[in-house]
Amino acid sequence: MVELIIIGAGPAGITAGVYAARKKINFLIISEDIGGQTALSADVENYTGYQFITGSELVAKFEEHLKQFSVELKVNESVKRITKISAITGTHFKVETAKGPYEAKSVIIASGRRPRWLSVKGEEGFRNKGVSYCATCDGPVFSGKVVAVIGGGNSALDATLQMIKIASKVYLININPKLAGDPVMRDKVESSAMVEVINNAATKEISGDKFVSGIKIEQAGVERKIDLQGIFVEIGSVPNSGIMDIVKKNESAEIIVDNLNRTSEPGIFAAGDVTDIPEKQIIVAAGEGAKAVLGASRYLSSLK
């Protein structure tokens, strides 16, 4: 049994790892990937110390920092279940993945968020066959093609601005009456001749044969079909908290934490975008990861 298991290796999980290593806590990290949402961010201009860095470069720096220490890092493993085991010798936790159970005296959940799905017909079947959740990754594949970006916030604007440089035409399909997001980006999108903004439009269906060839939208009760080859879904994100039933969550499924990153379950801490901390920022997640380890460290001392 280890003292601590950190679930997730985004900014929160990796920072937690660095702090845990420096505190000489016996720990391991379990994560589906490295970098989480940060790895998929195009440009980061608000992480102190870097005036400009790409998401993947920042993640490489994080990883390099973590690997200064000899850390047990289990990547490509997703957690299936966390259970509490109460024994006379004390409480501990069992964290199960496809590769085996791991046991620890304390846990930090830093599992982050994932893109929200549209949940319309055709979306799942055409995933990676024209439907993408990452313009940064998949955008260049649609060179010269007609694409749609679904959404109306900053991530949709960002995807639209990326696709202007690549696609032949970009439809921005927004369910609300007006675009939200950063005014500077909004102006660029609205003044581009490449973009057709369609407000008040709900996406109904994604269609095609082997690959996407069209999208059906509905605007004020009228259906419209647009022929296109690519669809980027940018309608926000949901927390990766589905299996974390051991702790209390809010109505948005975010794990509730106090100002010391404690969850409702003593010994389980949480940090970063999976929690109910409203500011979903890389630098905030990193700071929360540090706080969570300091909290876990206090908890571990209290057991001795």
Place this chain on the structure above:
Amino acid sequence: MANIKVFSTPTCPYCVRLKNYLNEKNIPFEHIDVAGDQAGLQYMITVSGQMGVPVIMIDDYVIVGFDKDKIDAKLGL
């Protein structure tokens, strides 16, 4: 030695991770940047049946994404 092709875009983080991984292991591969190579892109779509990157082809065996376990198994790493 297996003939290895990597299909990727310059901006996809998993593509970078995959290429770094092969370089770390000193495994030579042919790199096809599908952002600039339409024929390469079409070939990737045909062999993998999908449009997501990265795709790695080890001889005739196609793996979509940076699936380290599958790559290791195929290359005997």
